[in-house]
Each structure stands twice: as structure tokens, then as C-alpha cells.
């Protein structure tokens with residue numbers, strides 16, 4: 046099978062040879078358009094202008110020609126653009142839907158949404174799941190980070206933009222390409238009010254993921270306004286074949302359409318006019334409109350990825366437009382900085398509001414990069430940027446289309462504040478590191494850069510900058526970040542081991558464990574036995590999945606020691622080869638205590654997730670979880686370690702939910718219904734396959750797509766106890782906890798430890814912390830005295846405190862652990878050691 050690039054090439058030839066079959070040319074012909082071939086690039090294009098001999102691409106037609114001179118009579122601002130588009134398309138039979146979050150929680154292959162079609166991949170596009178509507182339009186905020194360095198300079202590049210999507214999901218007999226084309230044509234004519242002679246259509250082809258089809262791009266005045274893709278075919282080993290579900294994927298830059306109607310010098314001014322005005326006021330910059338108008342047609346030459354000698358390009362441009370090169374550079378750099386700051390903060394507002402966090406891993410890494418880029422651009426220009434106000438203004442301006450952004454503002458601001466502190470700290474740290482390395486005459490090479498980045502979050506750009514101040518050069522490899530992310534991907538690949546039993550001829554297992562966690566006895570037919578592994582026609586045994594550990598128990602009289610999934614089969618691993626035979630009916634019996642404890646830990650995980658969200662903010666999402674018998678943990682997305690106060694607050698909030706005895710509902714819904722009703726937040730445990738998904742609903746608390754065994758009400762969880770929290774990686778905090786019986790045992794354990802320490806110190810439990818502090822202080826003094834050979838009266842080392850403290854056993858123990866600078870489980874050992882050493886020193890004195 047051919048790679049996508051090759052299919053596209055091949056298919057384009059086919060389509061160009063037979064345009065009647067692949068493009069809606071009847072519509073074009075009726076409107077008076079004719080087919081021409083571009084004399085520069087040979088692309089077939091459609092126009093009403095008999096003499097037009099080049100296509101609409103800016104490189105053929107000579108750049109943007111709408112700046113200050115839009116062919117559109119009536120301007121539209123950013124908000125009006127979507128309102129008008131969605132109103133028009135509603136009349137044409139499309140349902141306008143709300144945007145999806147930019148954090149693509151429903152997909153396991155990407156971090157962020159990059160185009161409107163991402164909303165419907167993989168299950169809608171594959172035909173497995175019904176779309177929200179068969180014909181729809183959506184203003185989809187999308188993130189792309191491959192052009193960061195061009196943002197601000199070229200006037201049209203973004204890291205975060207809205208792709209207006211026009212989509213249809215149709216069986217071949219319902220597919221109506223002429224209608225879809227007519228609808229978008231009407232947008233250009235009626236919506237934008239463009240005269241026919243200002244529109245050029247290109248015949249092109251598209252391919253992705255083995256699917257392909259023709260597409261029609263539309264241009265005006267050198268600007269590509271959008272592209273209508275018709276996904277119609279797929280590649281198969283036996284040749285190309287028509288898709289059972291044809292998909293219309295029209296993507297159009299929201300920003301571009303607005304820009305085009307306004308004809309402002311850059312698209313940033315038409316996309317966020319109020320923020321740009323604020324920034325002019327704050328920085329005191331005045332835009333040189335004349336200069337920008339002259340400069341912009343050449344701005345794309347400064348594409349940093351493609352240029353070798355950037356200074357030469359600046360000089361060339363300055364000559365062409367007859368402006369002093371230094372003046373040009375200063376003014377353009379200044380403007381670019383201002384635009385970038387506005388653009389980056391908008392992206393951060395949306396991404397963080399949707400639940401992403403800046404960090405040094407995965408998609409969060411790109412958010413960190415753009416935030417730091419914005420900060421350092423401001424630094425370089427000497428600007429004091431009120432980040433909070435800018436975010437607020439973005440949210441206010443976007444409120445008519447994205448009201449949700451205004452709701453999360455407080456949280457976004459808090460996260461950016463902390464991220465800024467981290468940036469400042471890193472700057473200081475990197476300076477020190479670079480200085481010391483260069484002092485030792487150590488060259489800073491690739492490996493070192495990667496290590497510094499990976500372990501301390503110090504970006505190579507910062508190191509390069511610091512080195513430059515010391516007149517040293519540090520080379521950053523072009524593919525630096527690709528290399529770093531490669532390292533992280535390798536780490537990700539540690540998967541649960543997959544078994545590969547030969548089960549081809551066996552019917553898939555019916556799962557009984559969804560119904561009721563107390564359903565522990567069942568009868569089933571043995572379908573297959575391979576050594577110690579048994580497959581039944583149905584089972585109530587829960588296999589390790591979704592982070593929840595497997596059940597154990599018996600089948601007939603044989604012991605089940607492990608249960609796991611292989612595809613849609615549940616495999617029972619027996620202690621020995623079983624005595625029963627294939628075809629027999631066996632009785633299954635599940636170990637109740639273990640199942641009960643695991644269910645308690647699982648339900649507690651959902652409760653703690655919500656408790657953490659309530660205490661820490663809306664950015665909290667599950668990043669991972671594991672529920673074993675003796676303890677469980679939940680990994681949450683959070684930007685810093687938790688304080689003891691926060692830990693306690695989460696625990697209290699969780700126990701409040703427990704005490705409310707809230708009924709827990711579990712049921713199956715179609716994916717579509719579930720997403721419509723509860724939103725994409727349900728994918729806390731990651732992407733879930735299948736048409737039907739199981740929902741665990743704790744009304745007023747939490748709704749998740751989850752296959753685990755759950756309790757019937759929150760009270761059954763028993764007391765939840767957080768054992769500890771640890772920052773396990775940048776942006777992720779692990780909460781280790783226990784519930785039910787184990788929590789009870791754990792509480793007793795603390796009391797016991799405290800009693801034991803009290804015994805060792807010869808005081809009451811309430812006196813332990815203060816006595817411990819005294820012990821630690823006197824132990825230190827004694828050590829110091831011995832080391833320095835000083836005199837010290839023995840009486841001064843006697844332990845005499847008797848002061849008491851009112852607190853729970855846990856609090857007293859924690860305090861003592863802190864005094865000893867150790868963990869609670871080592872408090873006894875540590876107290877003994879200090880006492881012994883103190884006695885020894887007393888002997889010596």
C-alpha cells in the first residue's frame with residue numbers, strides 16, 4: 046500500500062484527468078466559471094475571468110492583495126463571522142454545534158485538537174459511531190505548534206486558531222457533493238459578499254490515514270480562505286474502494302475570513318482588536334501602517350525554518366521597499382513581539398481553560414514554550430505585560446462564542462502566575478549552571494542539553510542565551526525537541542504485557558461484572574483450556590483493566606490466581622491445570638473480601654478526583670490510576686506539589702462526599718449520547734473504544750466512562766485516607782490513598798506508632814512532638830560539641846519537656862516526622878537512634 050503522500054499524487058492525476066467525475070463542476074459551469082491551467086504551477090483552476098492565467102496561490106498570483114483593499118463591501122468582525130456563517134448554514138440544513146475541548150481526551154494518539162475533523166476521529170469517521178448530526182458546522186479551536194517562530198512576523202501564523210468546520214457524514218447513496226460545494230460557494234457569494242470575479246477554485250487531492258479523495262481549495266486576492274475535502278475512498282490490499290461512509294471535511298480559517306473582510310495589515314488586528322489596542326496603550330507603541338503595508342507582502346520570506354542567512358533577507362526586503370534596514374528590523378520585531386504576546390496568551394487561555402497544563406512533557410511542553418516565548422519577548426522589549434488583564438480581555442471578547450472561557454479565568458491566571466515563577470527560577474538556575482560549566486571549560490553538547498532539559502526543565506534557548514552573555518557559543522541541534530520527546534515516548538511504551546493465546550475459534554466472553562459488584566457466584570460453560578488458562582462463555586471475574594487489579598477465587602474447586610483480558614476475551618489463569626474439561630458447566634466463585642476492597646478503592650478514586658478538582662481548580666484531571674488491595678493511587682494534573690493543608694482539604698472534601706451516601710448509577714449509553722449529555726470530561730481514564738460506553742455516575746459529583754466494579758453508594762467506600770502525595774513528574778501529582786477496611790487499619794497504625802514513640806521517649810502521646818523537638822535540638826548540640834571538642838554540661842542534655850498538644854494521632858505523628866526530617870514509618874527507628882547517640886555522647890562528655 047502507498048504512503049499518503051504518494052496516494053495524493055496518484056489520485057490528483059486521476060482526478061485532473063477526469064474532473065467531471067470528481068469535482069462539482071456543474072455548479073461552477075452554471076455560475077459561469079471556466080477551467081484554466083496555471084501557467085506557473087500547472088494546477089487546474091476555475092475562474093470567471095477569461096484572461097486569468099495564474100492560479101490563486103500567492104506564489105503564483107503575487108502575494109496578498111487585499112491589505113487595505115478588500116474586495117468585500119461589508120466588514121465583519123471576528124464574532125460576526127461565526128454568527129453569520131452558522132446562521133447561513135443552519136438555513137442550509139447544518140446543525141451548528143459547540144466546539145470540542147482542545148485537549149483531545151477522547152483520543153489516545155494526540156494531545157491536542159489540530160483541526161475540526163479531529164472531533165470526529167476515530168469512531169465517527171470510521172462509521173462505528175453516529176455523528177452528533179449528519180450535517181453540522183463547528184467553530185473548532187485548534188492548536189498547532191510547528192510554526193511558533195513565524196507567529197507575529199508573517200501576519201497570518203497562529204499557534205491557536207479557530208477552524209470553522211463544515212461536515213457531513215453520509216452513506217454513498219445520500220452523498221451530495223454538489224450541495225456541499227454550493228453551500229460553501231454561497232458563503233463566499235452571500236456570506237462574504239464576494240463578486241464572482243474575485244474567487245478562484247483549485248482542483249486538488251487529499252490523503253490521510255489510508256483514506257483519500259478530491260478537494261477544492263478557494264482563494265481570493267492571494268489568500269486561501271478554505272479547503273473542502275471529500276473523503277470518499279480507501280486503500281485496501283486488494284485495491285482502492287469506495288468508503289461505506291463518505292465524509293465531508295471543509296476547514297476554513299475563522300481568522301482569515303475576518304481578516305479578509307477587514308483588510309487590516311495583519312490578521313492579529315482583526316482577530317483580537319481589543320487586546321491589540323490594550324497592548325498599544327501599555328507599551329506605547331504606534332503601528333507604522335505605511336511601513337507594515339509595504340513590508341507584509343515580503344514577510345513570508347522571513348520564515349525561519351527555510352532561511353539560511355536571515356540578515357541577508359532583511360537587507361533584501363529593506364532594499365525592495367526602500368526602508369532603512371535597521372529601522373525596518375526594529376519596527377517589525379517590535380510589532381511581532383506585541384502580536385506574539387497577544388496570540389500566545391489567547392492560546393494559553395483556551396488550552397488551560399480546557400484542562401491542559403504547561404509542563405515539560407507531552408503537549409504541555411508546547412504550552413510552556415509559548416508562554417516563555419511571550420515572557421522573553423516582553424523582557425527583551427522592556428515591557429511590563431499585565432498577563433491577567435490580557436487573558437481577561439481575550440475571554441471577554443470571545444464570550445459571545447466561547448462563554449466557557451470566562452468561567453475558568455481565575456484558574457488560568459493562577460496557573461500562569463505559577464508558571465511565571467517557574468520561568469524566573471529557571472532563568473536564575475540556568476545562569477548558574479552555565480557559568481559553572483563554562484568556568485570548568487566544559488563544552489555544552491547535545492547530550493548535556495538534553496539532560497539539563499529533561500531533569501531540570503532548563504531549555505537550550507536559555508542556555509544559549511546565558512552562554513552568549515559569556516561570549517560562548519552553544520549549538521542547539523535542529524531536532525532537539527524531537528529527540529527529547531522521543532525519550533519520553535520510549536518511557537510511555539511500557540505496556541501491560543499482552544498475552545497471545547490462540548483463541549480464534551472461541552466466542553468472545555460475556556461480561557457479568559458490570560451489573561453488580563456483589564454478584565460473586567455464577568455458572569458458565571468452559572469453552573477452552575490452554576495449559577493453566579481457561580476461557581468461559583461468560584464470567585463475573587474482573588480482569589486487570591482500567592488500573593483496577595483482577596479478582597481471584599475458584600472455578601469449580603480449582604483456584605483462579607489471575608484474570609486478564611486478551612482482546613474481548615477474559616482469560617482465567619489457574620493455579621494448576623484445571624480438573625474440569627471443555628464443554629463442562631462450572632461454578633465460579635469470587636473472593637469477596639478482595640473484590641469489595643478493590644471496589645472501594647475504585648469508587649474512592651472517582652471521589653478523590655472530584656474532591657481534588659473542587660479544592661485545587663478546574664485544571665485537575667486524571668492522568669493515571671491504580672487500584673490494588675492494600676492501597677490505591679490517583680495521578681492528577683497539577684502544577685506543583687501539594688501542601689499538607691491541601692492534602693487535608695482534599696481528604697476532608699472526599700469524606701464529605703462519602704458521608705452524603707450518594708447513590709451511584711452505572712449504565713451503558715451510546716458514545717454519542719454520553720458525550721452530548723456529559724461532555725468530553727467523561728474520558729478521565731483515557732480514550733475508551735467501542736460504540737457503547739459504560740457510564741459511572743455519582744450525581745452531583747462525578748461522571749466517567751469506566752468499566753470498573755463500583756459500589757452502590759458513596760458511603761460504602763468507608764473512610765478515605767490519603768497516605769501521601771508526591772510530584773511524580775512535571776505537572777503530575779500522585780495521591781496515594783486507602784479506603785474501607787485498609788483505611789481503618791492504617792488509622793490504627795498511626796495510633797500504634799505514636800504510642801510506641803511515646804513509650805520510647807517516656808512521655809504521653811500528646812507530648813511526643815514537643816519532646817521530639819527537644820531531643821532533636823539537644824542531639825544536634827551534643828554532636829556539635831563533640832565535633833568541636835567543646836565542653837557541655839551533662840544536665841543540659843537531659844530531656845525535660847512535658848508540654849502537650851491537642852491534635853489527632855495522624856497530625857501528631859506527621860509533626861514528629863517533620864521534626865525528625867523523616868517519613869512517619871521511620872519515626873520509631875529515628876527516635877531510637879537519636880536517643881542512643883545522645884546517651885553515648887553523654888557517656889563521653
Ligand SMILES: [Zn+2]
Pocket residue numbers: 083084085086087088099100101102105
Ligand atoms: Zn499556480
Ligand SMILES: [Zn+2]
Pocket residue numbers: 591647651730749750751752753
Ligand atoms: Zn474508574
